[in-house]
Amino acid sequence: MTTLDRRAVLGLGGTLAAGVLLAPGVSLLAAPGERTEASASRRWAMLIDINRCTPDCSACLTACRKENNVPLFGEPDRDIHWIRKVELRDKDQRRPTVSLPVLCNHCEHPPCVHVCPTGASFVRKDGIVLVDEHRCIGCRYCMIACPYKARSLVYHETRRSPESNPNVPIRSKGVVEKCTFCVHRLDNGLQPACVEACNSVGGGAMLFGDLNDPHSEIAKRVRTVTSQTIRADLGLKPRVHYQGL
């Protein structure tokens, strides 16, 4: 018959407690599961070559509407545009008229996020500015704050149609929506719908990628060509760059 002294009993109790503490970690290690997460090491950006963007092409606009179920109500004041074509005309007609697609610039310092009273607008870890429509109350402060007019309010009820993309929800009446850089596609390793359409149907003006990856095509191009952002004077550090503006 063996007996344990006080020291041994305390030691055994302590080890038992340690086992209980460690157990959850062990079970986490045992079942990892398939899981992806937005990474702060990425910095998504877009580069648009104006010289390749022709005024009569609207491949990006069509692709965006189709991919993201963006409705068209037929009312110019209230129609929703995640991406639109803007014509730049020189008053003195010394420079040719250019047409450029304008979308949410996913600013590094987004004024829309600063004014949002409910925390619905936010910046994701990888720098994408998003609206959490579950929290949006439709106050439209963000629409006023955005210098690019990239946001739209959903003025009317929309319905799903058989042609709707099942991977993207429609938005209910009274929330603000905007370009998401096709976040659902990015998370699955795909390019945004507009970029894909531009490179297949359009003139190949759009380039999308991770600026933090020095070997990515966009990082190389931004380093080598002259590009600018719209309203750089505001200091918002937009992530949509234009070449040849």
Next chain:
Amino acid sequence: MVSYPSLFHRSFFRVLPLLMGLVLAIPQPASAGDVPQQGGSGRSSGHPAHNGPADHPPLEVPEGRECVQPAEWMRRNHMDFLKHNRDMAVREGVRVKDDSLKNCSTCHKSREKFCDRCHAYVAVAPNCFECHDYPK
């Protein structure tokens, strides 16, 4: 001091409680006995329902054998589970394949015959599917 074989003193007695603690505290995976048994058949067949009052409408029996969590737990907590996953997906970009709504529809084929029937019975109106598509 008492004396007992150094083998027990050194390794065995130190490791045994650690293992016991691990075995006690690691959550057990759902066993075959936890397979969801929908209480719907209770009313028509005259047997008491498994998961609620006797007049609960019949729910479609899921096709799979095992849920991502035990069925009892899911009955009580699926709303918090889904809402938490929703916030994590929207705001942190966390997408877990198994916990995705797409995975629900692999077993629960019909939203109308499973989710909606119970929601109507307990008079709750989650508005997820006003915007989102229940995966087919």
